[in-house]
Each structure stands twice: as C-alpha cells, then as structure tokens.
Amino acid sequence: MLNPSERRERAFLVGVEFRTKGRAGGARKTNSATITPGAQAARDHATSVAASSSSSSFLAADSPDFSSDFTSEDSLDELRALATSAGAEIAGEFTQRRDRPEPATLIGKGKLEEIAGASASVSADVILFDHDLSPSQQRNIERVVDTRVIDRTQLILDIFARHARTREGQLQVELAQLEYMLPRLAGRGVEMSQIRGGIGTRGPGETQLETDRRKIFRRVRHVKQQIENVRRIRAQQRQRRESVPVATVALVGYTNAGKSTLFNALTKSNVASSSRMFATLDPTIRGAELPSKRKVLFSDTVGFIRHLPHTLVSAFRATLEEVQRATLIMQVSDASSPVSAEQDAQVESVLKELEADKKPRLRVMNKIDLLLPKQRESLRDSDLRDHDLLNHEQIIHVSAAKGIGLSTLLDRVDALLDEDRPRRVRLRIPQKEGKMLALLEARARIYSRQYQDGLVVLEADAPASLLRRLREWVVE
Ligand SMILES: Nc1nc2c(ncn2[C@@H]2O[C@H](COP(=O)(O)OP(=O)(O)OP(=O)(O)O)[C@@H](O)[C@H]2O)c(=O)[nH]1
Ligand SMILES: [Mg+2]
Incomplete structure (x- = not known):
C-alpha cells in the first residue's frame, strides 16, 4: 500500500x-x-x-x-x-x-x-x-x-485493494487479484508483492518472492473458502433481518455518482464519501424512517464502472447479493456528468448480469446543484420524453450534498413499497388509551386531531400491521 x-x-x-x-x-x-x-x-x-x-x-x-x-x-x-x-x-x-x-x-x-x-x-x-x-x-x-x-483492470484492482476495509472486502479483492495474476505468471518472475497491486506497491528490495503456481492455486482455494464463510454469516444476518418485514432499498450506480452521500443524507449516518472512485467497497446497511413512519433499510454498496473486470464481479458476488435481495433498487446517476447516459447504460448491463434489472426501480438524478437552470429544464424535458420508454420508471431530481429533493424522494420510496402499506383511516380512540395513542403517534402519519367527549378523533395514514391492533377504534 x-x-x-x-x-x-x-x-x-x-x-x-x-x-x-x-x-x-x-x-x-x-x-x-x-x-x-x-x-x-x-x-x-x-x-x-x-x-x-x-x-x-x-x-x-x-x-x-x-x-x-x-x-x-x-x-x-x-x-x-x-x-x-x-x-x-x-x-x-x-x-x-x-x-x-x-x-x-x-x-x-x-x-x-x-x-x-x-x-x-x-x-x-x-x-x-x-x-x-x-x-x-x-x-x-x-x-x-x-x-x-x-492495464485498466489492474488499475481498478489496485483501487479496490486500497479501499477495502473489511475482512470480506479484502478477501474479495485478493481473490480477484490472484485470478488476474495467474495467467500472467508464465514467462516472467512475478513477485508476490505485485499481486498485492500495481501502483506504489513494489515489494521491498525487488526480491523474487513467489513464482510457484501451485502455491497460488492453494491460496485461491483458501481465500474462496473464507469468502464462503463470510457469505454464510451474511446469509444468516440477512435471514434475521428478513424475519422482520422491513423493506430494503439498495442504492446502485456508477462510481462517484453520489450514492454514499445520498445514503448518509437519507439515513443520517456518516459513511465515507469521496471524490475518489470506488470509495465504497463494503456494503453498509442502515435503517431510516419513511414519511409514512414505516421503517426501511437502505444499503449502500460498491459503485459500477464500464468494463467492470469480470473477476471483480464474481469476487464481489457476496457483496452484490444485497442488490439482488433488495425490495427496491434506487439507481443513482450523476446528472452533471457529460457521460451520464453512457454510465446509466453500463449500470443497466451490470444489473442485468446480476439479474436485478426487472426489480422495481426508482431513478435518481443526483448533483442537480451543479446544473445551470437551463440544463435542469432540459433534464426535465428529456425525462418526460423518456418516460414512456422507461415504462413507469420514476425519475427524481435531487442534490444529496445540498439536501434538495430528498423529501420528494422519500415520498416516492414510500409509495413504491408494498410491505405494510399504510391506509387512510378515521379513528375514534378514548383519551384514556394513552398507550395506543402514543403508538399511533409513533407509527402513523396523522393529518387531523379533534377532542370530543373524552374521545380523540383522528385522521391518519396507518400501516396495516398497526391497524390490526387498533381495529376496534377504526370508524371508516
Ligand atoms: N455538487 C455535488 N456533489 C456531490 C453530490 N453528491 C455527491 N457529491 C460529490 O461526489 C463525490 C462522490 O460522492 P460519493 O457519495 O462518494 O459517491 P459514490 O457513488 O458513493 O462513489 P463510490 O463509492 O466511489 O462508488 C463526492 O466528492 C461528493 O461530495 C451533490 O448532490 N452535489
Ligand atoms: Mg460510495
């Protein structure tokens, strides 16, 4: 390093x-x-x-x-x-x-x-x-x-190696690097240090450390086994998560589109974001509350790039499973990039490869703060034009950095999630039912509230799971 x-x-x-x-x-x-x-x-x-x-x-x-x-x-x-x-x-x-x-x-x-x-x-x-x-x-x-x-692949592998923080991320990168290096061993002495990466990582004293393919094969097997262990643990964690009916929204997009910045803004957390490419390698999952007061989990993950080296896609399969399992895909694009459409096309092909292209999807054009008013207009126009083509796909314009458009975005996520969908109801709850009122306050969106003869009459959007508990007070 x-x-x-x-x-x-x-x-x-x-x-x-x-x-x-x-x-x-x-x-x-x-x-x-x-x-x-x-x-x-x-x-x-x-x-x-x-x-x-x-x-x-x-x-x-x-x-x-x-x-x-x-x-x-x-x-x-x-x-x-x-x-x-x-x-x-x-x-x-x-x-x-x-x-x-x-x-x-x-x-x-x-x-x-x-x-x-x-x-x-x-x-x-x-x-x-x-x-x-x-x-x-x-x-x-x-x-x-x-x-x-x-070459380009090795450069990307280098960046991944620099940015992997968790054991899982490091294992995945090492596997991809080993697989990249294997066919390159013939005909020249490759130093083990070179396997660690290309830029700034030449080994001490240029020693010839390792040329034995069998040893590398053994290492590959070992790393694969460890990744398998990690996958099992992740699967268990996911099962535990999925036993509670909470929807997950996976943020995907080209590297540097602003996924982590948006993730932080939506979940009020502090994942590192950076102008460097592939700042995020390890998936992070955080909960957030939607306007309907339903809970949702957002997952931030590794960015895509065109010609994503195949060794990386397979090595990062465990990480990308979060995308495959998500209820909703939030595709983040950098509206300020001159090649935004090309980047989207690349993201599309990776989603296809992950068989996640048919999942419900919400498109987000990020960084609109960098656009001139005229450019924002043309962004809107092209959305309208593409809308039929995209077949009910929805596009929201935001600036994750400046906090523009985020409440619209959350509203749209709310509308797209079926899990525990809220319904508009009128309730008459005795004022003495303090616990129930507090529950309603915490988990429903309340539009009006009147007090009549010891009763509270409310109009609210409440999730089905909550309405089951409040059944006896629902009037319409
Ligand atoms: N002006 C502006 N800059 C933004 C906005 N959102 C993100 N950025 C910047 O864009 C760069 C990339 O942001 P990240 O959130 O790290 O992007 P990412 O998609 O997570 O990137 P990787 O993890 O590398 O794939 C950072 O320098 C951010 O500060 C935005 O709405 N406006
Ligand atoms: Mg990131």
Whole structure:
C-alpha cells in the first residue's frame, strides 16, 4: 500500500481508440496522437467534471444508440480519475487511434517507442493503458517501453485493494487479484508483492518472492473458502433481518455518482464519501424512517464502472447479493456528468448480469446543484420524453450534498413499497388509551386531531400491521 510519506508514483496514460469498433465518428474531436505534458494533464478530476458539465451532458440521452460506448476522450478522463484514485500523479498522456488492435502489442511498435520516449522525458514510473491487455501483450509492451505497464483492470484492482476495509472486502479483492495474476505468471518472475497491486506497491528490495503456481492455486482455494464463510454469516444476518418485514432499498450506480452521500443524507449516518472512485467497497446497511413512519433499510454498496473486470464481479458476488435481495433498487446517476447516459447504460448491463434489472426501480438524478437552470429544464424535458420508454420508471431530481429533493424522494420510496402499506383511516380512540395513542403517534402519519367527549378523533395514514391492533377504534 502506498506509504503517505512516499513520493506519489508518476503515471503516464495511454488512451487507445480503434475505429473498427466503438461509435461511429466520435462526437468530440481527438487528435490522433497527442502528448500532453504533466502539469496540464494533472488537472484534477473535479475541475474536469465541473468544466464539462456545461457541455452537451443530457444530449447524450437523445441518442437512440443507448448502448453507445464512451469516446476515447471520455474514457481517458475516466482513466485520469482512476489513476488519481489509485494514488498516482499524472505525468503525461498519449492518445492513439488506429484501425484495429495489433495482436502482439495492441498498438504499433513505432508508437510504443514514441511513448517510451515521452514517458521517460517526464520521468514516469509506470505506464497506464486505457485498455485491457492480454498477458502476452503486457509482456511485449514492457519489453519495448522498458517501464512497468499496467492495464485498466489492474488499475481498478489496485483501487479496490486500497479501499477495502473489511475482512470480506479484502478477501474479495485478493481473490480477484490472484485470478488476474495467474495467467500472467508464465514467462516472467512475478513477485508476490505485485499481486498485492500495481501502483506504489513494489515489494521491498525487488526480491523474487513467489513464482510457484501451485502455491497460488492453494491460496485461491483458501481465500474462496473464507469468502464462503463470510457469505454464510451474511446469509444468516440477512435471514434475521428478513424475519422482520422491513423493506430494503439498495442504492446502485456508477462510481462517484453520489450514492454514499445520498445514503448518509437519507439515513443520517456518516459513511465515507469521496471524490475518489470506488470509495465504497463494503456494503453498509442502515435503517431510516419513511414519511409514512414505516421503517426501511437502505444499503449502500460498491459503485459500477464500464468494463467492470469480470473477476471483480464474481469476487464481489457476496457483496452484490444485497442488490439482488433488495425490495427496491434506487439507481443513482450523476446528472452533471457529460457521460451520464453512457454510465446509466453500463449500470443497466451490470444489473442485468446480476439479474436485478426487472426489480422495481426508482431513478435518481443526483448533483442537480451543479446544473445551470437551463440544463435542469432540459433534464426535465428529456425525462418526460423518456418516460414512456422507461415504462413507469420514476425519475427524481435531487442534490444529496445540498439536501434538495430528498423529501420528494422519500415520498416516492414510500409509495413504491408494498410491505405494510399504510391506509387512510378515521379513528375514534378514548383519551384514556394513552398507550395506543402514543403508538399511533409513533407509527402513523396523522393529518387531523379533534377532542370530543373524552374521545380523540383522528385522521391518519396507518400501516396495516398497526391497524390490526387498533381495529376496534377504526370508524371508516
Ligand atoms: N455538487 C455535488 N456533489 C456531490 C453530490 N453528491 C455527491 N457529491 C460529490 O461526489 C463525490 C462522490 O460522492 P460519493 O457519495 O462518494 O459517491 P459514490 O457513488 O458513493 O462513489 P463510490 O463509492 O466511489 O462508488 C463526492 O466528492 C461528493 O461530495 C451533490 O448532490 N452535489
Ligand atoms: Mg460510495
């Protein structure tokens, strides 16, 4: 793990775009090969988000090709944020466009030599490819550039490793890392320290620690067993939870959409939120009270990203079970992101993979405080247009950070949950039934209250479970 006193590693980013796949034309202009010197490239993600939010952010939703990929530029923006989240400093960037991938080295040898020169001139410690590399591609590239090369999956694994706090999270990341490293063992001595991650984690003295595949296999088996134990415990906890009829709402969405911030606002708790990507790895579950006074459980969980490495999806299966078991999915989107629609499409495909795409869902557009009034309007317009298409899906606009729209959001959650649904009733309760009145006060939403001859006449929305206990006083 990166030692805070240690110098931040300098990363050189390489964006790659192939014309044969991906979206036609590419709406935004990219030079075929651009080298950006460190200082400018190192602009932080926050400014890049703020700066681009004034552009065609929701126009992307106009596109009928909902599954369209990110442009190489969007993708490089994301890689920059990922690299920063992994604790690296951006030393420079290079974008390469070509017709198709070069089987052995992904991009041409001449370009690789150019990259080697450019990265050396800014003293980069590591070169990050905005693409997945096969084990042999990675080896071949390293041979040419003579610098450590990390691909997108390994970078994401690094971030996960840095952010895992619980034993469960750490086990899941370790499993994914081991599975990533296994096919990469052949042909070079891999240090065990490298298995721990790529950025800032080179082992002490570069010792050759472990090359024996069998030992790694044994470790994989062991970790899987431990994850199984954790899953069993979670299942027991869930059973205990589910024995009480309380609905659970799972917050899902692209990394950095603001799930934890919203979770904190809704449950008045204090889960860490951060502009770094994948701040949350371990699921947290907290109770909250809805306007109907019903209790509900919210669960905050790991964010999604496009091309989520498959090893991670399977390693995080235990965590993602919370999503599969939820009564309602609350899908949080960053309305200020220029690629919000693309991110939503990615979230959709992960939900499909989890077989959670058919669950009742509430869509939340977050960070509306970052939008200009005009942009908010167009957000509303595009909602109206998409509404039929989305088939009764509901979209609420909020700012989790500024607390805008949260009561509407809770009302909507209330309306969507069937469990112990409240019903509007009139009650006549003797004033001396203090305990019953207190119960009603605590668990029902009371609209009016009158006192008549020792009786309290109330109009309230009360959940069915409570009405069963107050049956004798219900008048209509
Ligand atoms: N301006 C603004 N910023 C927000 C809002 N909600 C969240 N943010 C910021 O967005 C960043 C990401 O927020 P998080 O709540 O950590 O996002 P997340 O979806 O939990 O991210 P991961 O756990 O990394 O997947 C933080 O810097 C938040 O302060 C909002 O409504 N408005
Ligand atoms: Mg989070």
